[in-house]
Amino acid sequence: MSLALEVSDIAKSYNGNTVLDHCSFLFDAVGTYVLTGPNGCGKSTFLRICALIEQPDSGSVTFYEGASKLQKNMDMKRRMTLVLPKVGVFNTTVMKNAAYGLKIRDTDKASILEKTHRVLEFVGLAHKSHQNALTLSSGETKRLGIARALIIEPDILFLDEPTASVDSKNTTIIENILGSLKSRNKSVIVIATHDNDQAKRLADRLLVMKDGRIW
Numbered sequence: 001m002s003l004a005l006e007v008s009d010i011a012k013s014y015n016g017n018t019v020l021d022h023c024s025f026l027f028d029a030v031g032t033y034v035l036t037g038p039n040g041c042g043k044s045t046f047l048r049i050c051a052l053i054e055q056p057d058s059g060s061v062t063f064y065e066g067a068s069k070l071q072k073n074m075d076m077k078r079r080m081t082l083v084l085p086k087v088g089v090f091n092t093t094v095m096k097n098a099a100y101g102l103k104i105r106d107t108d109k110a111s112i113l114e115k116t117h118r119v120l121e122f123v124g125l126a127h128k129s130h131q132n133a134l135t136l137s138s139g140e141t142k143r144l145g146i147a148r149a150l151i152i153e154p155d156i157l158f159l160d161e162p163t164a165s166v167d168s169k170n171t172t173i174i175e176n177i178l179g180s181l182k183s184r185n186k187s188v189i190v191i192a193t194h195d196n197d198q199a200k201r202l203a204d205r206l207l208v209m210k211d212g213r214i215w
Contacts, residue, residue: 003064005061005063006061007050007061008060010023010046011056018212019212031182031188032202034192036194046209047160078154080154081101085162093131101149101152113156123144123147124143133202139169175198
């Protein structure tokens, strides 16, 4: 059963500057939600709070499975993931980077190999599986970050500016990857982007952040 996420009346300020102002939204259906708005409007803060990386000043973030409210413990946190604009990679192979989420979950070796190969094929990096991840281009690194997120099969996937600082070729590849997820994935996917045209291409539901709220 997929998860639902309810954000209720959250507020967040930094150094007296209000970023989120009593912001609420319910992500209650599988699909791709794209949150757009200008740089600095609060999109990234909203995703970090939803992913339980940051705490709001007030308000609540609640996860549901069916009618059951879930505790925000480590098991809950492992059912979602956030891909940040700047993807950090380890000084090792592309394959080992992609497999990291499975390794820390004590997945058996055969499953790790099979799932890692499959996800690298999906993002077009299988031919670079034994290459050091630090040698990838910025676009390839973004794709590796997506692979590392997908390999754990999250119930909720957050992506913050997935094509920021990426060339046009890799932007197209990444948009195609995200478009393919719409037909094969059973997750809630939440993407933040300042690119309005990209938002329209990818969204099942288009959201706009303005004045610290979602409209």
